[in-house]
Amino acid sequence: MGNLSRREMLQASAAGVAGAAAAALPGSVTLASAPSQDQINMRYQVFNVDNVQHMLSTYMELNPHVNIEAISVTGVDHQEVATKILATLAAGNPVDVGFACTEVTHLYAGEGLAQPLTPRLMDDADEFMEYYADTSAALSETMLYEGDVYQLMDNFNAANMFFNKNLLAEAGLEMPGKEWTKDDFYGMAQAMTGIDGSFGYGWINRFWGSWMPWIFVNDTNVLEEERAPGGEWFWDTFYAGDERAVGRGGGWRWPAPQANNPKMVEALEFVVSLTQEGLTPAVEIGGGTTLLGFFSGNKLGMTPAGGFWAGGLINSGLEPGSFDTQFWPEWKSQRHQLGVCGPWILDGGGQEDQCWDFLKHYKKREIQDALGHFTPLPLTTPTRRSLNTEERFGQTGVENWRVFYDTIDERPDTGPIAQPVFVVELTNIFTRYTGLATNGEQTPQEALDNMQAEMEDLYARNA
Amino acid sequence: MASETTLGSGRRNWLPAWLAGDTVQGIRRQRMVLGVLFLLPTLIGLIVFVLAPIVVAVALGFMKWNVFRPPEFYGLKNFTRLFQHELVGNSFSNTFVMMAMTVGMLEVFAISLALSVHRFARSRLAYIFRTVWFLPVLLSGVSVAVTLSYLFHTDFGVVNYYLGVLGIDKVPWLVSSDIVRFSVSLATVWRNLGFTFIIYLGGVSALPQEILEAATVDGARGLKRLWLITLPLLSPTILFATVIDVIRLLQFFDEPYVMTRGGPGDSSRTTVMMVYDTAFANLEFGYASSISVILFLIILAVTGFQFLLSKRWVFYQ
Numbered sequence: 001m002g003n004l005s006r007r008e009m010l011q012a013s014a015a016g017v018a019g020a021a022a023a024a025l026p027g028s029v030t031l032a033s034a035p036s037q038d039q040i041n042m043r044y045q046v047f048n049v050d051n052v053q054h055m056l057s058t059y060m061e062l063n064p065h066v067n068i069e070a071i072s073v074t075g076v077d078h079q080e081v082a083t084k085i086l087a088t089l090a091a092g093n094p095v096d097v098g099f100a101c102t103e104v105t106h107l108y109a110g111e112g113l114a115q116p117l118t119p120r121l122m123d124d125a126d127e128f129m130e131y132y133a134d135t136s137a138a139l140s141e142t143m144l145y146e147g148d149v150y151q152l153m154d155n156f157n158a159a160n161m162f163f164n165k166n167l168l169a170e171a172g173l174e175m176p177g178k179e180w181t182k183d184d185f186y187g188m189a190q191a192m193t194g195i196d197g198s199f200g201y202g203w204i205n206r207f208w209g210s211w212m213p214w215i216f217v218n219d220t221n222v223l224e225e226e227r228a229p230g231g232e233w234f235w236d237t238f239y240a241g242d243e244r245a246v247g248r249g250g251g252w253r254w255p256a257p258q259a260n261n262p263k264m265v266e267a268l269e270f271v272v273s274l275t276q277e278g279l280t281p282a283v284e285i286g287g288g289t290t291l292l293g294f295f296s297g298n299k300l301g302m303t304p305a306g307g308f309w310a311g312g313l314i315n316s317g318l319e320p321g322s323f324d325t326q327f328w329p330e331w332k333s334q335r336h337q338l339g340v341c342g343p344w345i346l347d348g349g350g351q352e353d354q355c356w357d358f359l360k361h362y363k364k365r366e367i368q369d370a371l372g373h374f375t376p377l378p379l380t381t382p383t384r385r386s387l388n389t390e391e392r393f394g395q396t397g398v399e400n401w402r403v404f405y406d407t408i409d410e411r412p413d414t415g416p417i418a419q420p421v422f423v424v425e426l427t428n429i430f431t432r433y434t435g436l437a438t439n440g441e442q443t444p445q446e447a448l449d450n451m452q453a454e455m456e457d458l459y460a461r462n463a
Numbered sequence: 464m465a466s467e468t469t470l471g472s473g474r475r476n477w478l479p480a481w482l483a484g485d486t487v488q489g490i491r492r493q494r495m496v497l498g499v500l501f502l503l504p505t506l507i508g509l510i511v512f513v514l515a516p517i518v519v520a521v522a523l524g525f526m527k528w529n530v531f532r533p534p535e536f537y538g539l540k541n542f543t544r545l546f547q548h549e550l551v552g553n554s555f556s557n558t559f560v561m562m563a564m565t566v567g568m569l570e571v572f573a574i575s576l577a578l579s580v581h582r583f584a585r586s587r588l589a590y591i592f593r594t595v596w597f598l599p600v601l602l603s604g605v606s607v608a609v610t611l612s613y614l615f616h617t618d619f620g621v622v623n624y625y626l627g628v629l630g631i632d633k634v635p636w637l638v639s640s641d642i643v644r645f646s647v648s649l650a651t652v653w654r655n656l657g658f659t660f661i662i663y664l665g666g667v668s669a670l671p672q673e674i675l676e677a678a679t680v681d682g683a684r685g686l687k688r689l690w691l692i693t694l695p696l697l698s699p700t701i702l703f704a705t706v707i708d709v710i711r712l713l714q715f716f717d718e719p720y721v722m723t724r725g726g727p728g729d730s731s732r733t734t735v736m737m738v739y740d741t742a743f744a745n746l747e748f749g750y751a752s753s754i755s756v757i758l759f760l761i762i763l764a765v766t767g768f769q770f771l772l773s774k775r776w777v778f779y780q
Contacts (some may be wrong), residue, residue: 425745
């Protein structure tokens with residue numbers, strides 16, 4: 001096995017289960033002519049092929065010998081996308097360049113699937129100075145795992161509060177300022193509840209977004225957090241002199257669960273009380289589209305979302321200017337949660353050099369500017385600070401669009417949602433017990449005690 | 464004859480010696496080989512797409528494999544673990560409960576519909592009814608589940624809206640552990656009713672009219688005729704439909720996965736969802752295979768039991 005590449009090993013070990021995994025294979029499209037003998041064929045996984053057309057065509061124009069097959073893999077959330085990627089792995093048909101978000105960055109890095117980019121970044125440091133200077137240190141930190149960088153980035157989303165301005169006006173309220181608090185939020189939720197059958201606040205039972213923002217502003221997390229040692233090379237090279245980079249290490253670690261600590265219980269009790277008081281509708285499982293529908297239909301006054309909603313709400317039929325955003329309200333802190341997305345290279349796939357060359361093209365400002373998820377409407381938030389412009393977000397009518405990047409720049413303590421290597425199973429545990437607390441079948445304390453017990457078992461199995 | 468001899472001679476030139484020759488034995492061998500050649504494409508398909516995955520799935524049940532590293536032999540540990548795993552037992556229990564509810568509703572509704580639609584057999588209405596009731600079968604399970612989860616939303620769903628109009632309190636269709644299995648079963652019935660209905664419509668259409676007419680002349684009418692004459696005559700169709708439905712519904716996945724993700728808690732988590740999560744979320748492909756092997760054996764046993772029981776109630780003319 002030692003002489004086999006990862007691709008060959010996977011193909012050999014998975015030959016028999018290919019049929020079982022075939023159902024999960026995504027659709028694909030080839031964006032170049034049939035390859036000749038001299039051509040290099042690369043497989044690139046994306047969420048939406050249309051969004052990367054310009055990037056691919058410009059790269060293949062510059063490199064006619066490279067043929068890139070863009071493969072679209074979608075899911076309700078990033079964990080679901082990861083399960084599909086793993087299904088392609090199980091079928092022995094992995095991609096050369098993948099696209100992942102915070103939720104699974106450590107999974108791919110920790111399992112040796114993604115290649116560490118450290119030596120390549122050091123060799124090409126000059127080419128990347130501008131890229132990282134244009135990207136907040138808090139975002140870059142999420143791409144580190146045990147001292148090495150594993151991904152580049154193009155978009156992120158922190159959980160901000162979105163307001164339905166129609167309901168806000170009907171309740172006689174105005175947009176709050178950045179310093180607003182949990183008590184302000186509570187009063188506004190009360191005021192907006194009941195207008196034409198609407199609810200003041202709504203959220204969905206999932207990992208990102210859900211009640212996670214309340215966990216963060218209550219100054220805690222579902223898992224204990226610490227920073228891995230290392231990474232000095234990265235900070236010294238790309239963020240020398242940047243105050244916001246001081247104290248950052250080799251990436252985040254989540255060494256143990258703490259689901260039932262008193263602050264967690266307090267946060268869950270708060271969101272459960274909102275449901276019990278009728279300020280929040282029944283909390284059901286689902287993705288962002290569920291909330292999108294209810295918010296667009298003027299049924300929800302406030303809800304957690306990121307920059308992806310600026311264009312998303314316009315696409316779902318809301319008039320520009322009928323919604324706005326603000327920081328999450330302050331409780332014990334005003335720390336926000338975030339998730340960052342970008343490409344990674346398959347380790348052992350045999351085409352790492354060409355993949356790296358492709359990523360160097362990918363990180364260019366003009367290339368990212370033309371990505372379909374930023375243009376014509378912003379469907380997510382660019383990680384490059386300079387791409388967060390009035391021109392881009394102004395057309396959505398979101399007056400406070402600067403909040404999206406200010407969440408990182410003005411609140412540098414903003415951190416990623418927990419992403420240990422077993423994050424997919426962790427998410428299942430989190431949503432299971434959240435559901436039992438919000439429907440009243442378990443008290444928040446009971447639900448979190450049970451959540452803690454299962455997470456401890458999960459940690460023990462993965463020790 | 465001369466041409467046949469020439470052909471025969473030509474055949475000898477390229478056929479192996481044991482196959483060549485115009486003797487009875489030679490011709491038998493040639494026919495056998497020809498038969499095998501005709502069967503070969505089907506056999507290869509069967510082996511590659513049916514037998515091999517089954518064998519590999521069973522073999523994986525004795526392995527530990529997380530995709531990232533080669534599989535390693537794990538003995539019976541996966542099987543001993545699953546018998547002690549509360550969540551697995553719970554998923555089997557959910558599957559059986561939802562299967563029983565769904566099959567029960569499916570058979571009753573489908574028979575009733577088939578008998579009703581059969582009354583219009585000679586009218587154009589029959590075409591319309593058949594088409595309309597069969598349409599949901601053509602829809603994707605996932606899109607049906609997404610739509611129905613909106614309809615069943617506790618606070619914004621259309622179902623609760625109309626219940627409210629009737630003065631009935633909101634029902635927590637998808638967020639109560641007591642109700643969720645019924646809600647998911649109801650959604651599954653809606654999508655699958657057309658398939659079972661068509662099976663019964665075929666059965667009802669084939670019922671011997673002379674027996675039904677004789678029963679009517681003898682005074683059997685209404686429910687009495689249904690219970691004592693129609694259903695016994697329909698029993699082979701009922702057996703076929705229930706066997707097919709039980710097998711399909713013991714593999715419940717689309718509706719519960721999309722509508723509830725197995726929640727609240729684990730109250731609607733089915734065995735196939737458990738297999739999916741274990742494999743692709745927990746990356747325990749060996750353990751997932753062991754669960755699917757047990758599910759396969761259970762389906763085999765249940766089907767066998769249905770056929771065994773059928774000797775007591777199925778009436779073959």
